[in-house]
Amino acid sequence: MEFTIKQIAQLIGGEVKGNENLKIHNFAKIEEGVPGSISFLANPKYEAYLYSTESSAVIVSNDFVPKKDTKSTLISVPNPYLSISQLMAEYQKLSKQKKIGREEFVKVAENAIIGDNTYLGSFSYISEGVTVEIGSQIYPNTFLGKNVKIGKNTIIYAGVKIYDECVIGDNCIIHSGAVIGADGFGFAPDEHGIFQDIPQLGNVVINDNVSIGANCTIDRATMGSTLIGKGTKLDNSVQIGHNVEIGQNTIIASQTGVAGSTKIGNNCMIGGQVGFAGHLKIADGTKIGAQSGVGKNIIQENQTLAGRPLLPLKQHLKLLVNLRKLSVQQ
Numbered sequence: 001m002e003f004t005i006k007q008i009a010q011l012i013g014g015e016v017k018g019n020e021n022l023k024i025h026n027f028a029k030i031e032e033g034v035p036g037s038i039s040f041l042a043n044p045k046y047e048a049y050l051y052s053t054e055s056s057a058v059i060v061s062n063d064f065v066p067k068k069d070t071k072s073t074l075i076s077v078p079n080p081y082l083s084i085s086q087l088m089a090e091y092q093k094l095s096k097q098k099k100i101g102r103e104e105f106v107k108v109a110e111n112a113i114i115g116d117n118t119y120l121g122s123f124s125y126i127s128e129g130v131t132v133e134i135g136s137q138i139y140p141n142t143f144l145g146k147n148v149k150i151g152k153n154t155i156i157y158a159g160v161k162i163y164d165e166c167v168i169g170d171n172c173i174i175h176s177g178a179v180i181g182a183d184g185f186g187f188a189p190d191e192h193g194i195f196q197d198i199p200q201l202g203n204v205v206i207n208d209n210v211s212i213g214a215n216c217t218i219d220r221a222t223m224g225s226t227l228i229g230k231g232t233k234l235d236n237s238v239q240i241g242h243n244v245e246i247g248q249n250t251i252i253a254s255q256t257g258v259a260g261s262t263k264i265g266n267n268c269m270i271g272g273q274v275g276f277a278g279h280l281k282i283a284d285g286t287k288i289g290a291q292s293g294v295g296k297n298i299i300q301e302n303q304t305l306a307g308r309p310l311l312p313l314k315q316h317l318k319l320l321v322n323l324r325k326l327s328v329q330q
Contacts, residue, residue: 018073169208177215184219184242
């Protein structure tokens, strides 16, 4: 599939500086560019590659001024990273044929409701009372438990397991190996000190436009619902405990674990390998650096924090410098 640079600029609202008639048929990292490909420059660390890349076009920021001539045509936009993402998404829509129909060896309960233009892959199991709405795709070896509801145009990739009563919204993506709705980690010791199971009777509700990475686990609530807000994105191997609530448009990186009943606000950014204790409240707009430990409520909005113990980022960096000095003195 080919597009001219002019067509691409119109699509992403960019200004062309160079030959707008060159044709683009591929994407490439700026350091690996070849003729016919398009790249982007969002990080100043990669600027040196701009002057040697063979990419036919490079997306740059509106305020970027080249230090010397480039071989590539430049497309100036407000946010290069966002623009390349939008461009790749459009390309994927055009180039990837959406699957429709029902393959062999699919088990569908008689009272399940399967909408039009859906896809059910081989060896998927659709239990009693399931609803799969218009345009959704269920890839092979997927299990949908009793009364699961899948919204419109949602993609459930191969090998996903969604337990009974869970609800998935519209336009969601759940990647392979994810388990939605397993029992929360609930146990209570009896008079002999032996841990007994606490029944987990709730469900998981995932709202619209959520992306769940491969091998994520989201536990069902003890009572009520574990909630994932609209537009939230979870990286691979994220663990969400029972009765956790995550707000809208929050991003959580890989290997983060959130213990039961913690509430994370809207528009938060959580780095990888962050650990949250249970029953906490995290304010809107909070940013937390990788490998941090969160053991208390964060009440003030829009803070950037890091470390163990968790500190404002500047304080955390000063602490690291002082620790390094102590090490050198010894």
